[in-house]
Amino acid sequence: MPELPEVETTRRYLAPVVEGAFIEAVEVRRDRMTRRHERPGDLAERMTGRRVLSLGRRGKFLVAPLDGGITWVSHLGMSGRFSINAPGDPEAAHTNVVIHLRSRPQVRLVDPRTFGFVAAFTPDELARAMGSVGPDALDELPSARSLGTALAGRTAPIKALLLDQRLAAGLGNIYADEVLFRARVAPERPGGTLTADEVRAVRAAIPVVLRAGLRHGGTSLDDLAYLLPDGRTGDYLSRLSAYGRQGEPCRRCGGIIERTVVRGRSSFWCRDCQQ
DNA sequence: AACGATCCCTGTTGGC
DNA sequence: TGCCAACAGGGATCGT
DSSP: OOOHHHHHHHHHHHHHHHTTOBEEEEEESOGGGGTTSSSTHHHHHHHTTOBBOOOEEETTEEEEEBTTSOEEEEEOTTTOEEEEEOTTSOOOTTEEEEEEETTSOEEEEEOTTOOOEEEEEOHHHHHHHHTTOOSBTTTSOOOHHHHHHHHTTOOSBHHHHHHOTTTSBSOOHHHHHHHHHHHTOOTTSBGGGOOHHHHHHHHHHHHHHHHHHHHTTOBOOSSSOOBOTTSOBOBOGGGOSSTTOTTSBOTTTOOBEEEEEETTEEEEEETTTOO
């Protein structure tokens, strides 16, 4: 699933292709991908003829300012990936958006489940769209102190709070489990019950886990494989300690990894070493 | 405000 | 073997 490491890996592949590029045309094959706009045609209308100034990321959002004050924002949802192609390359199934760049390869958004989106926002729309996206979990991670303040009094499970993009943006279901495993905190623990040491451990685990994922090009699950824009898979899957390891031995204490459902999301953890 | 449930969507999987 | 329900999940939205 595309979480912060996968989105950042994607950004690094795409940046040299799109930065400075002139957008000649945008083809929308599935209107649902532009659902952030009132009309599907708004996306192509606003992007065509503009130049991409830069490609950044905040949490799981790709954010590309264009000239003229418009910002191109993309989200990969759960099954989205960008691919970089020559115009004649065969098209993958579920190629939902194709961006044509002058004298550059094409950028295609492939997304079977269409939970992702592509948008071109005015400044007001951008502020509204990103208003609920908190500080980036890698580049702007809050201190343990401010994280502790944010967690104080919260009754929701810490797992759910790590998935709440307002506190820190970028963790998804896989890396949240990995963070809690590393920090030795059980996913169901109400956020407000974490001790100061536990908050510090969680805070410290976030960049370690995210950077490890990033080093390996992200996590590609075997079903709907997340693919890098060049078609390769990330290889962090085999290094996961908790996610997906139900019934397997804990790499730390030898206990058995369990699967429980927290707020409707599968959560994998070791009852013996996560309290 | 905080929390939890529901919905969107489709490829894959598991049970009968 | 074949069919179908269940499942996966990020984020918007809604009810409490």
